[in-house]
Amino acid sequence: MNDPTSSCELGSRPPAARPESRVLRFQPGFRWEGVPAEEYKAQGADWCGVRRMTLAGGAGAATAFEVRYFEIEPAGFSSLEHHAHEHVVIVLRGRGQVRLGDAVHELSFGDTVYVAPHTVHQFSNPHGEEPLGFLCVVDAVRDRPVPATSP
Amino acid sequence: MNDPTSSCELGSRPPAARPESRVLRFQPGFRWEGVPAEEYKAQGADWCGVRRMTLAGGAGAATAFEVRYFEIEPAGFSSLEHHAHEHVVIVLRGRGQVRLGDAVHELSFGDTVYVAPHTVHQFSNPHGEEPLGFLCVVDAVRDRPVPATSP
Numbered sequence: 001m002n003d004p005t006s007s008c009e010l011g012s013r014p015p016a017a018r019p020e021s022r023v024l025r026f027q028p029g030f031r032w033e034g035v036p037a038e039e040y041k042a043q044g045a046d047w048c049g050v051r052r053m054t055l056a057g058g059a060g061a062a063t064a065f066e067v068r069y070f071e072i073e074p075a076g077f078s079s080l081e082h083h084a085h086e087h088v089v090i091v092l093r094g095r096g097q098v099r100l101g102d103a104v105h106e107l108s109f110g111d112t113v114y115v116a117p118h119t120v121h122q123f124s125n126p127h128g129e130e131p132l133g134f135l136c137v138v139d140a141v142r143d144r145p146v147p148a149t150s151p
Numbered sequence: 152m153n154d155p156t157s158s159c160e161l162g163s164r165p166p167a168a169r170p171e172s173r174v175l176r177f178q179p180g181f182r183w184e185g186v187p188a189e190e191y192k193a194q195g196a197d198w199c200g201v202r203r204m205t206l207a208g209g210a211g212a213a214t215a216f217e218v219r220y221f222e223i224e225p226a227g228f229s230s231l232e233h234h235a236h237e238h239v240v241i242v243l244r245g246r247g248q249v250r251l252g253d254a255v256h257e258l259s260f261g262d263t264v265y266v267a268p269h270t271v272h273q274f275s276n277p278h279g280e281e282p283l284g285f286l287c288v289v290d291a292v293r294d295r296p297v298p299a300t301s302p
Contacts, residue, residue: 019237021251021270026242026261055263056239056288062268063237064290065216086170086214088207090286091177092243092261100172110177110243112206117213119172135241137207137288139215 019062024055030071030093030133040070040078046147049076049125057140064140070123071131072096077124080149085142087115089123093133096125107132120148170213175206181222181244181284191221191229197298200227200276208291215291221274222282223247228275231300236293238266240274244284247276258283271299 025033032053040050050072057066071093072078080099089098095108099122100115107113107123115121125132176184183204191201201223208217222244223229231250240249246259250273251266258264258274266272276283 019265019267021267021272022265023249023251023256023258024263024265026259026263030261032261032263055241056265063216063239063288064292065214065239065288067239067241067263067288088214088216088218090206090218098174100174105174107174108177110181110183112175112177112183112218114170114173114175114207116170116172121172135286137214137216137218141215 030069030131032069037071046079047077049073050078055135061140066138066140068136068138069133070136071133072123072125073131074125074127074129076132078122079145079147080120080122081145082118082120082148083143083145084117085139086117087113087121088137089113089115090135091132092135094125094130095127096123096132098123107134181220181282183220188222197230198228200224201229206286212291217289217291219287219289220284221287222284223274223276224282225276225278225280227283229273230296230298231271231273232296233269233271233299234294234296235268236290237268238264238272239288240264240266241286242283243286245276245281246278247274247283249274258285 035053037051037053040052053069055067055069057063091107091109091111098105098107098113100119186204188202188204191203204220206218206220208214242258242260242262249256249258249264251270
């Protein structure tokens with residue numbers, strides 16, 4: 001006799017979980033209930049003091065985009081890199097800088113950055129004592145970043 | 152002789168403008184430099200006191216998503232509606248409420264709302280004197296909202 005719990009017949013699997021509407025509660029210290037603060041990417045020498053929280057999209061989601069919240073500690077910086085996919089960044093916490101090509105722009109609350117395809121870019125927090133926190137929206141399907149070198 | 156300025160030959164047109172990396176500066180009163188505050192949608196009886204600003208995506212953009220900032224005045228509300236596309240909402244200003252199906256949730260800074268496909272939903276600002284302001288990210292390609300009726 002077959003064990004129904006180990007059946008692989010088509011149609012015998014439980015339906016895939018459908019996402020449900022919900023509110024992710026904001027918490028003190030710029031965290032969200034149930035959302036882990038992960039390492040930005042595999043440890044490397046080209047970034048420092050960056051954490052990532054995925055607020056929407058990612059594994060199992062149906063949206064064509066992902067919404068992530070990044071935090072860069074004072075004196076920290078993201079990788080200097082470029083790629084074909086675009087970034088839309090909205091600053092929520094602290095102050096910092098973004099490098100776009102050869103230009104460096106100061107950033108504070110609400111400033112919104114569009115990073116066009118193939119622009120060499122880097123976010124950093126050279127000022128103050130507060131983390132630089134920002135939302136970053138990207139296409140769910142996107143190419144891998146390519147490291148860039150400073151001129 | 153042909154007038155080259157009126158030529159329609161393939162290859163004679165100027166290349167389409169490519170979007171450039173840029174910073175949209177945040178301004179006092181939750182506005183962004185160069186971004187118009189538009190009416191939420193064509194005037195109707197099912198919403199009140201709502202304005203929309205498109206921060207990224209929309210006409211000519213390559214991203215698979217759009218980022219909009221909405222503001223709802225005190226006593227205002229968005230349409231009660233449903234649709235197949237999903238919303239991801241992040242509150243930036245003031246306080247308010249969201250209705251998701253039969254449940255009503257209070258909202259304040261940082262709270263993040265995921266509206267799943269076909270959930271009847273409505274945002275409102277029944278409290279206070281400050282506008283309720285939030286980012287709303289959607290797929291660039293999406294279905295039209297369908298008005299819903301209160302039970």
